[in-house]
Amino acid sequence: MIQSIRTTVALGPTANREVIETACGRETGITLSAFVQARAEELAHLSSQPHDALVVACAGESHDVLTFISGAVAQRPGRPVVVVYEGTANGFVHQAFDAGAADLINSNIANGSAAADGLGREIAFALEKAIVRGPSTPAAPPAAAPQTRGAMIA
Numbered sequence: 001m002i003q004s005i006r007t008t009v010a011l012g013p014t015a016n017r018e019v020i021e022t023a024c025g026r027e028t029g030i031t032l033s034a035f036v037q038a039r040a041e042e043l044a045h046l047s048s049q050p051h052d053a054l055v056v057a058c059a060g061e062s063h064d065v066l067t068f069i070s071g072a073v074a075q076r077p078g079r080p081v082v083v084v085y086e087g088t089a090n091g092f093v094h095q096a097f098d099a100g101a102a103d104l105i106n107s108n109i110a111n112g113s114a115a116a117d118g119l120g121r122e123i124a125f126a127l128e129k130a131i132v133r134g135p136s137t138p139a140a141p142p143a144a145a146p147q148t149r150g151a152m153i154a
């Protein structure tokens with residue numbers, strides 16, 4: 001297991017900071033470095049916070065959160081981004097991965113119940129997986145099949 005993953009948490013609208021603090025505070029593998037808002041304007045503040053990974057917590061869909069995720073990945077491609085999401089699987093999950101998320105956890109984070117449900121353990125496991133996998137790279141386009149030309153048969 002990785003010693004301790006220094007993690008900055010970006011909070012989307014209605015995400016409860018206390019839920020994340022409580023859940024991660026119980027995990028020895030996670031050290032919370034800072035909290036920021038999951039808005040594009042906050043991207044500049046990420047570089048001033050020493051951290052190994054980023055957790056983005058959001059309750060419900062948010063274009064601002066997706067913009068923040070893609071900006072964070074563009075800013076530092078090697079940093080894993082794990083999304084903790086409360087909502088339905090209505091396309092946001094796909095959009096979060098398209099924006100660059102390494103993993104996604106579905107949990108009740110708008111109120112206090114998630115802390116008792118093993119959320120910290122899930123976040124730690126998702127962060128470990130993302131770090132071990134390393135940065136995601138776009139797949140290379142498939143090689144074109146060689147074109148062979150033969151003699152025409154009459």
